[in-house]
Amino acid sequence: MSEVVILSQEEVKSCLSISDAIKAVTEAHKAFTKGRVELPPVVHLNVEKYRGEVDIKSGFVEDFGLIGTKIASGFYDNPKLGLPSGIAVIILMDLKTSIPLAIMDGTYITAIRTGAAGAVAASVLARKDSKRVGVIGAGTQARMQVLALKELFSLEQVKVYNIRETGSKKYASEMSQRLGIEVKAVSSAKEAVSDVDIVVTVTPSKKTLIMNEWIQEGVHINAIGADAPGKQELDPTIMKRAKIVVDSLKQCREIGEIQHALSQGLIKESDVHAEIGEILIGKKRGRTTEKEITLFDSTGMAVQDIAASNVVYQLAKKRGMGHLVKLL
Numbered sequence: 001m002s003e004v005v006i007l008s009q010e011e012v013k014s015c016l017s018i019s020d021a022i023k024a025v026t027e028a029h030k031a032f033t034k035g036r037v038e039l040p041p042v043v044h045l046n047v048e049k050y051r052g053e054v055d056i057k058s059g060f061v062e063d064f065g066l067i068g069t070k071i072a073s074g075f076y077d078n079p080k081l082g083l084p085s086g087i088a089v090i091i092l093m094d095l096k097t098s099i100p101l102a103i104m105d106g107t108y109i110t111a112i113r114t115g116a117a118g119a120v121a122a123s124v125l126a127r128k129d130s131k132r133v134g135v136i137g138a139g140t141q142a143r144m145q146v147l148a149l150k151e152l153f154s155l156e157q158v159k160v161y162n163i164r165e166t167g168s169k170k171y172a173s174e175m176s177q178r179l180g181i182e183v184k185a186v187s188s189a190k191e192a193v194s195d196v197d198i199v200v201t202v203t204p205s206k207k208t209l210i211m212n213e214w215i216q217e218g219v220h221i222n223a224i225g226a227d228a229p230g231k232q233e234l235d236p237t238i239m240k241r242a243k244i245v246v247d248s249l250k251q252c253r254e255i256g257e258i259q260h261a262l263s264q265g266l267i268k269e270s271d272v273h274a275e276i277g278e279i280l281i282g283k284k285r286g287r288t289t290e291k292e293i294t295l296f297d298s299t300g301m302a303v304q305d306i307a308a309s310n311v312v313y314q315l316a317k318k319r320g321m322g323h324l325v326k327l328l
Contacts, residue, residue: 005322007104007312015315016109018148021116021308026280028061028307029120029247033277036062037303042251044228051076053228057302060095061310067093068306070106074204086110086140090309100327102313106305113308114300115144117247117276118222121296122198123152124279124286125245126220130197131156136189136209136233137202138162138171141224143178145200150179153198158183161192163203190214201225201233212237217291223257227299234295236261242295243287244272245279247304256297 007015031037039059046053052075060067072088079085088106093099122130130153135142138160146158158175160183162168168185176183186192193199193214199221201210212235215221221242225233239261246252249272253262261267274284276296287294316322 002099002328003324004100004327005102007322009105012105015312021112024307025116028303029277031063032303059302061306064310065095070305109308111144113304115148118145119148125294132196133158133198134192134196135160135200138167141202159186159192161189205233208235209233211235221295224298226257239267242293246297251299252297256299
């Protein structure tokens with residue numbers, strides 16, 4: 001009989017630190033670039049009646065001997081009901097037999113691995129002395145991105161803009177305490193991205209939020225929000241000025257930030273400098289000058305989820321954590 005371990009969000013949190021997530025995501029992208037990962041297209045489901053969307057991301061990673069599937073949703077009226085807007089579940093199966101091994105909360109894993117992905121990209125694309133961050137959006141991922149960046153950079157200031165001012169102020173109050181640095185709520189997106197080293201966009205927007213003329217030389221942009229057809233946060237003409245790096249070109253050209261610049265003919269696929277894994281294994285270079293604008297288009301990949309959930313699964317087994325269920 002096969003026993004499956006079920007892990008709650010609190011158990012998952014106790015098994016996965018930000019630093020561990022950064023290591024896991026780094027290894028995930030390296031495995032992807034080396035061809036040791038199989039990922040089918042993302043399944044996207046709009047639930048417009050309830051202001052929601054569901055993504056199903058799946059794949060296998062030979063390095064871990066695992067098949068992983070994540071069902072993740074974003075239902076944007078949930079906070080009014082006292083529920084999180086983002087909810088996810090991850091299932092791990094043995095690669096050789098397909099026997100189910102674990103079912104765990106994927107909400108925290110999604111948040112932390114996405115934050116980790118931004119930090120991994122910034123580690124090779126942002127200026128090494130980056131100290132100031134401008135954030136567009138004030139939700140969970142706006143927090144995770146900056147917490148992960150703080151692991152790798154000596155941050156001194158964060159500016160945040162959110163369409164709802166109360167969200168910006170709450171973010172500033174909370175994050176200044178968590179980070180121990182100045183976190184300032186500002187009144188416009190332009191102010192948030194002015195005079196910073198790293199720009200982070202983390203919204204579900206379907207229209208331009210950041211204009212080309214606001215982006216200064218030497219800035220690195222982590223474009224996190226666009227992960228479905230039609231989503232957009234950046235002026236597409238920014239792509240003409242930037243060194244573009246993606247998590248997966250196959251995904252990003254369909255659902256990432258670059259979809260708009262490609263469809264408008266502003267760039268070609270050949271203008272994309274690299275997938276992040278190519279830089280991590282030394283096949284291509286990251287930032288090469290202080291003045292170049294760099295951009296990471298992050299759509300989120302199943303390989304990241306599998307790598308992070310593998311860390312959780314292995315540590316939970318070692319600690320004897322979770323609830324065992326005989327499924328077969």
